[in-house]
Amino acid sequence: MESDQRAPATRRRPGPRRILSEEVIVAAALRLLDERGAEAVSIRGIAAELGVAPNALYTYFPDKAAVLRTLVDRLIGEHDAEALADVGRPWRERVHELALGLRTRLLAHPGAAALLLGAPMDGPQALLLGERLFALLAEAGLDDDVAIHAGYVLIVYILGAIALEAAELDPARPAPPEAERIAARRAGFAALPADRYPRTAAGADTIAAYIGTGQFRWGLDRVLDGLIRPGPAGR
Amino acid sequence: MESDQRAPATRRRPGPRRILSEEVIVAAALRLLDERGAEAVSIRGIAAELGVAPNALYTYFPDKAAVLRTLVDRLIGEHDAEALADVGRPWRERVHELALGLRTRLLAHPGAAALLLGAPMDGPQALLLGERLFALLAEAGLDDDVAIHAGYVLIVYILGAIALEAAELDPARPAPPEAERIAARRAGFAALPADRYPRTAAGADTIAAYIGTGQFRWGLDRVLDGLIRPGPAGR
DNA sequence: CGTACAATTTGTACACTGTACAGACTTTGC
DNA sequence: GCAAAGTCTGTACAGTGTACAAATTGTACG
Secondary structure, three states: OOOOOOOOOOOOOOOOOOOOOHHHHHHHHHHHHHHHOHHHOOHHHHHHHHOOOHHHHHHOOOOHHHHHHHHHHHHHOOOOHHHHHOOOOOHHHHHHHHHHHHHHHHHHOOOHHHHHHHOOOOOHHHHHHHHHHHHHHHHOOOOHHHHHHHHHHHHHHHHHHHHHHHHOOOOOOOOOOHHHHHHHHHHHHHOOOOOOOHHHHHOHHHHHOOOOHHHHHHHHHHHHHHHOOOOOOOO | OOOOOOOOOOOOOOOOOOOOOHHHHHHHHHHHHHHHOHHHOOHHHHHHHHOOOHHHHHHOOOOHHHHHHHHHHHHHOOOOHHHHHOOOOOHHHHHHHHHHHHHHHHHHOOOHHHHHHHOOOOOHHHHHHHHHHHHHHHHOOOOHHHHHHHHHHHHHHHHHHHHHHHHOOOOOOOOOOHHHHHHHHHHHHHOOOOOOOHHHHHOHHHHHOOOOHHHHHHHHHHHHHHHOOOOOOOO
């Protein structure tokens, strides 16, 4: 669950040279992730980036996995909290902002998505994001308990979309422009044997566009429609 | 896209000893995955399981990643195709069967989920699953194009749910019973500082139950509600 | 029937990985 | 000034994926 409590008691003494810190390490890892891809994010790589022996990192993190968890949580946390809490704007718009922001941020670092999906989302920033989402849904008129269930569905949708898109990104290289990715997908799907995959081949154009914010927003609205029943009177 | 075409032309000559095959390798990998966890699924591990030098596998697969992709695709393909196509049963029931089946199968092999999420779902079995899903949605009354968009949303939901659940499974050990996992989660969430995460702490019981088929089915129905608008007259 | 071929498996090797252990160093509190 | 505690380094080990060349073996053809 690791809520970040490290201030009280036993204040960490500066010790000797102290050239490292949790923040510096995570920053170096992120730099490496963006510049040389997910495979380059190794303990030894980070250490080299910092000009330090590999073992030095083990003073701040128990594991390589811990470094990655912290990195992902930090990425999750980079959202505009005030905009999301601004009650002047309609809740649906703010849910879109939360969902699209998370998706954009994670896809901007190819490889980060894979890390996100491999570890539970229980870092402090992830929990805060959950809080905001629950609050938004309560604002939309859902009872507290239902809001939490609905939050699950939304998180699952967002997570799944990121997974699906990130899966075909080469984590070693920055993402190519969306149009290019869509064209590549269209070619691939259209080339499928039509006797075995009739609907997939026929709908190649549509499936090719699975990638991208358009499809993501459409699905998000459908999911919201299902969660917030507007009553028989529509809208 | 790798549609499996290997029958025609240039029939692979038996060559010399020929003790390996694609199938045998994947089977060994799956055995290893189940018995010793995801980390044990290494080229060298599989080779040892088969009593063979590590390099021998490279005759059948170009990569370790290719082995894993094939393994996951095979797991995806283990569904009851006839039951899904049986037009006598209501489509919604069959969508549930497809979704729950996929979830159950993948969560039964902890660690397989992580593999699924790391690679694009474009194996032959994955494509077949898509076909079946599109057909079901068309049966539900959606136009072909809309059915494909809706299929995206469903796949994303299923994928996301698997990701969320698999993330907190220890891939090195078989999954503990659901009740036990829920209890552990409840304790974790309830222990959160209530000033920072008020809704999360207050709803600990509800969030703890994020795990499990109950929540999954509920969300699946909400998503379907949003996709298949029943018209103002309901149901 | 013998021989050349081609495919499969092995041996060896390299450049990596995460991380455990022991020691060296430096700053701080007394 | 001294002891202590914490940070960083050196060295080492058990792994990993996979490239290259050689050895083995069954098959097809002369």
